[in-house]
Amino acid sequence: MYTATLLTAPTARNLDAALVDSLRNAWGGGDAIWLSPDEAAEFALPKMPDNRWDVWADLQDMGVDLVILPSDTRRKKMLLADMDSTMIQQECIDELADEAGVGARVKDITARAMNGELDFDGALKERVGLLKGLPESVIGDVIEKRITFMPGGAALLATMKANGAYAALVSGGFTAFTGHVANALGFDENRANTLHVENGQLTGTVGLPILGREAKVQALKEISSRLDLAHADVMAVGDGANDLGMLGLAGAGVALHAKPSVAAECDIRINHGDLTALLYIQGYSKDEFVDV
Numbered sequence: 001m002y003t004a005t006l007l008t009a010p011t012a013r014n015l016d017a018a019l020v021d022s023l024r025n026a027w028g029g030g031d032a033i034w035l036s037p038d039e040a041a042e043f044a045l046p047k048m049p050d051n052r053w054d055v056w057a058d059l060q061d062m063g064v065d066l067v068i069l070p071s072d073t074r075r076k077k078m079l080l081a082d083m084d085s086t087m088i089q090q091e092c093i094d095e096l097a098d099e100a101g102v103g104a105r106v107k108d109i110t111a112r113a114m115n116g117e118l119d120f121d122g123a124l125k126e127r128v129g130l131l132k133g134l135p136e137s138v139i140g141d142v143i144e145k146r147i148t149f150m151p152g153g154a155a156l157l158a159t160m161k162a163n164g165a166y167a168a169l170v171s172g173g174f175t176a177f178t179g180h181v182a183n184a185l186g187f188d189e190n191r192a193n194t195l196h197v198e199n200g201q202l203t204g205t206v207g208l209p210i211l212g213r214e215a216k217v218q219a220l221k222e223i224s225s226r227l228d229l230a231h232a233d234v235m236a237v238g239d240g241a242n243d244l245g246m247l248g249l250a251g252a253g254v255a256l257h258a259k260p261s262v263a264a265e266c267d268i269r270i271n272h273g274d275l276t277a278l279l280y281i282q283g284y285s286k287d288e289f290v291d292v
Contacts (some may be wrong), residue, residue: 116241132204152275
């Protein structure tokens with residue numbers, strides 16, 4: 001059995017009951033269950049529909065996400081999350097680059113790297129090199145003034161952890177930022193790259209080995225093994241090309257507002273909902289969310 005979940009942006013709340021019923025009837029699904037009025041609904045399916053992606057594309061034009069998962073393994077015991085443009089709304093290195101006066105150049109490199117057009121390690125070294133001489137104190141300023149959390153993240157963490165899940169933040173960014181984000185949202189651990197500092201200034205170099213695509217895969221393997229969990233027990237979420245390895249290995253790999261080339265390789269694509277979509281597709285209703 002499968003479960004189809006339809007959801008929309010919490011700010012829009014434009015999921016029409018007639019649309020849900022029409023699709024349920026067309027696919028021979030079970031009764032619709034509303035997880036949140038006008039926002040998220042689900043119904044059971046006897047098999048995976050042949051026209052799944054055609055319907056998905058049509059629903060995208062309506063501002064609706066569609067996710068179909070096996071019913072018996074939807075709820076996950078571990079969350080493995082990217083940070084930049086996933087748990088927060090910014091790319092930290094781009095924000096630092098703005099402070100260094102090289103914002104446009106770094107943003108272009110970041111966009112190309114996240115789209116898979118550039119080697120991640122080389123792109124990171126090049127961008128960090130452009131930050132040389134920036135005062136270390138700027139990191140704290142960026143965190144305080146520029147970094148904002150992705151909507152729904154706090155509820156996602158609190159609800160999954162209240163139901164026994166483990167949460168790890170694994171970023172190709174920097175520990176100076178993951179430590180803050182992990183502490184604020186309640187992650188159990190965090191991994192990222194280290195910016196080198198001397199005499200209160202960034203040196204323009206980063207600690208090796210660089211935490212990139214393969215390191216995220218290794219994190220999934222290591223943490224799940226330590227917790228005696230199967231890879232199928234893991235939900236991973238990210239938006240960039242360096243996330244594809246962990247998204248493919250996890251039992252549920254979620255491309256969240258992802259680059260088109262990344263989303264194309266993932267079965268779970270959230271383009272309209274926020275991070276609470278990761279709760280809805282696991283079968284949590286809005287009244288089960290833990291208040292934060």
